[in-house]
Amino acid sequence: MNLILAIILLILMLYIDKNRGFKLFLGLIFNFIILIILFYLMALGLNPIICALIGCLLISYVILYFVNGENIKTKTAIKSVIVVILILSVLIFIMTNISRIAGFGEEAYEEINMFSYDVNIDFTNITIALILIGLIGVTVDAAIAISSALYEVYTNNKNLSKKELFKSGMNIGKDILCTSMNTLLFAFLSEFMTLVIWYYECNYSFIDIINSKTFASEIIKIMFSAIGCVSVIPITAYITSNTLIKNKKQMEEIA
Amino acid sequence: MKKKTLLLIIMIIISIFSLIFVYNDDFLYKEKIIKITNIKKIKEDISINNLGIKEKYTTKEIKGIITNTKDKGKEITVKYEESYSSVITDKYKINDKVFIKDNNIKGLKRDFYICIMLIIFIISLYLVGNYKGLLSIISVIINTTIFYLGLLFYFKGANLLIISIIESILFTTISLFIAEGINKKTNVAVLSTITTSLVVLIITYIVIKQTKYSGLNFNELSFLTVPVEDIIIPELFIGILGASMDVAITISSSISELISKNPKITNKQLRKSAKEIGKDIMSTMSNVLFFTYICSGLPIFILAIRNGFSFYNYLTTNISLEISRFLVGSIGIILTIPITTYLSIKIYKEVSK
Numbered sequence: 001m002n003l004i005l006a007i008i009l010l011i012l013m014l015y016i017d018k019n020r021g022f023k024l025f026l027g028l029i030f031n032f033i034i035l036i037i038l039f040y041l042m043a044l045g046l047n048p049i050i051c052a053l054i055g056c057l058l059i060s061y062v063i064l065y066f067v068n069g070e071n072i073k074t075k076t077a078i079k080s081v082i083v084v085i086l087i088l089s090v091l092i093f094i095m096t097n098i099s100r101i102a103g104f105g106e107e108a109y110e111e112i113n114m115f116s117y118d119v120n121i122d123f124t125n126i127t128i129a130l131i132l133i134g135l136i137g138v139t140v141d142a143a144i145a146i147s148s149a150l151y152e153v154y155t156n157n158k159n160l161s162k163k164e165l166f167k168s169g170m171n172i173g174k175d176i177l178c179t180s181m182n183t184l185l186f187a188f189l190s191e192f193m194t195l196v197i198w199y200y201e202c203n204y205s206f207i208d209i210i211n212s213k214t215f216a217s218e219i220i221k222i223m224f225s226a227i228g229c230v231s232v233i234p235i236t237a238y239i240t241s242n243t244l245i246k247n248k249k250q251m252e253e254i255a
Numbered sequence: 256m257k258k259k260t261l262l263l264i265i266m267i268i269i270s271i272f273s274l275i276f277v278y279n280d281d282f283l284y285k286e287k288i289i290k291i292t293n294i295k296k297i298k299e300d301i302s303i304n305n306l307g308i309k310e311k312y313t314t315k316e317i318k319g320i321i322t323n324t325k326d327k328g329k330e331i332t333v334k335y336e337e338s339y340s341s342v343i344t345d346k347y348k349i350n351d352k353v354f355i356k357d358n359n360i361k362g363l364k365r366d367f368y369i370c371i372m373l374i375i376f377i378i379s380l381y382l383v384g385n386y387k388g389l390l391s392i393i394s395v396i397i398n399t400t401i402f403y404l405g406l407l408f409y410f411k412g413a414n415l416l417i418i419s420i421i422e423s424i425l426f427t428t429i430s431l432f433i434a435e436g437i438n439k440k441t442n443v444a445v446l447s448t449i450t451t452s453l454v455v456l457i458i459t460y461i462v463i464k465q466t467k468y469s470g471l472n473f474n475e476l477s478f479l480t481v482p483v484e485d486i487i488i489p490e491l492f493i494g495i496l497g498a499s500m501d502v503a504i505t506i507s508s509s510i511s512e513l514i515s516k517n518p519k520i521t522n523k524q525l526r527k528s529a530k531e532i533g534k535d536i537m538s539t540m541s542n543v544l545f546f547t548y549i550c551s552g553l554p555i556f557i558l559a560i561r562n563g564f565s566f567y568n569y570l571t572t573n574i575s576l577e578i579s580r581f582l583v584g585s586i587g588i589i590l591t592i593p594i595t596t597y598l599s600i601k602i603y604k605e606v607s608k
Contacts, residue, residue, distance in 0.1 A: 012586060118309070179505075183544075
């Protein structure tokens with residue numbers, strides 16, 4: 001079934017644009033392979049957090065350089081994503097450790113009961129890696145949207161100061177905020193539907209739900225994706241406006 | 256500027272109070288809660304699985320003071336066995352609050368941490384998005400409420416697919432009107448999103464019926480007593496909406512912009528520019544869905560590989576549903592581009608005639 005859906009997707013992508021569509025499809029396959037290699041390295045016992053950080057870098061490289069091409073826009077976007085990932089990884093590390101959301105909640109026991117739990121890998125680190133990888137897509141999306149829009153603003157009016165550029169970057173960010181939140185919300189609700197039905201069947205009260213491990217880990221995961229998307233906005237606006245002004249000064253010195 | 260700072264201070268004060276309240280809300284619970292005061296190791300075991308992997312288990316004696324119910328203030332001692340990997344156990348520390356059931360630890364009290372996350376989320380949205388950030392919070396709250404109400408109807412016996420279709424109309428209308436205001440651009444976007452999601456719904460339905468769910472495994476839904484088929488299609492359907500809305504509003508506002516700048520622009524030129532814009536957004540949007548969905552397969556992957564299961568097995572069982580979610584969502588993103596273009600041209604040109 002997934003194979004047929006994948007073929008439909010490929011045909012549609014080619015319909016929109018033969019060259020870009022094919023590159024995008026290839027990029028997705030690349031990213032899937034990177035993910036699987038990362039997952040394998042973690043399963044072999046390498047430190048999952050380090051794996052995830054390197055993986056995030058590779059993945060954003062594939063999304064930005066391979067699909068969109070190397071230029072000043074993608075360069076500033078990738079810098080901003082790295083800054084956000086580094087800052088958030090500290091927060092994620094602390095939050096995952098104190099809220100004990102590692103591993104599986106009661107709801108998943110039936111799914112995992114065919115496995116032995118003696119795996120000798122600390123699932124706290126696995127959960128941190130999972131949250132990091134989960135937020136990379138939405139963070140890259142926001143970063144490239146802002147850096148390319150800001151670049152357009154700059155090329156249309158080269159007299160803008162650094163402060164003005166930063167301000168218009170923030171304005172663009174505000175515009176994409178609402179729709180990005182919606183994308184995340186509905187992806188989350190779609191995953192969440194079965195869980196709510198299960199809670200209802202088991203007569204969970206509201207209080208039981210918010211203390212359960214599965215609910216807590218889902219919410220913390222999606223919140224970090226949202227925070228990644230929000231915090232990348234000022235950082236990209238700052239880095240892009242800085243780079244553009246710096247470039248302009250260099251050009252003037254040469255001239 | 257002053258207003259912004261004032262509102263921020265008010266938000267921080269409310270946050271601090273709600274954190275203090277949630278940390279001390281033990282009296283709301285009927286189950287016993289203890290605050291751990293002392294942890295003592297009493298036994299260490301090593302267990303070996305069939306691949307020879309050694310796992311350390313530690314049995315601990317945990318002492319704590321009951322913080323609610325009529326036994327408040329009494330000290331009790333329980334035993335707890337934790338594993339190094341914490342696959343299904345947790346590692347508790349001193350000062351943690353945990354639930355107690357029949358003299359066993361049932362789980363950590365996590366409401367405090369969820370409250371912290373929500374506060375970080377809301378404040379960062381407000382700092383970056385200002386007034387618009389608050390609007391998106393309101394939109395999230397309204398949509399979640401509608402989602403919950405819809406499920407209540409389902410529990411009363413209504414058909415989940417029909418509920419989801421009705422909900423989807425409400426979701427798109429409300430989210431887009433809150434995000435972009437009521438105008439022609441949003442009307443077009445709402446119409447396009449609903450049309451696209453219905454078209455994708457039909458495609459998904461046909462593919463699912465034709466392949467009879469082959470290659471799709473519902474392990475992760477096995478805990479449900481209701482038929483899985485009833486839930487799977489509505490779930491996939493809801494997942495399309497967010498991304499499709501995002502693409503629809505971008506295309507519809509660009510086309511309206513193009514027409515207002517050059518009223519004489521031909522339909523062919525419009526279609527070409529819409530495709531250009533579509534190319535740029537489809538790549539990053541499908542990546543958003545890809546990572547949001549696929550990463551949740553990581554913990555099971557680790558378990559499966561460390562138990563000697565093959566990768567192929569994992570791909571066809573444990574993660575197959577996540578892959579379908581991503582594929583259906585991406586098909587939605589891409590179909591939105593031509594559908595929005597067609598509808599925008601039709602509606603904008605009609606009005607200008």
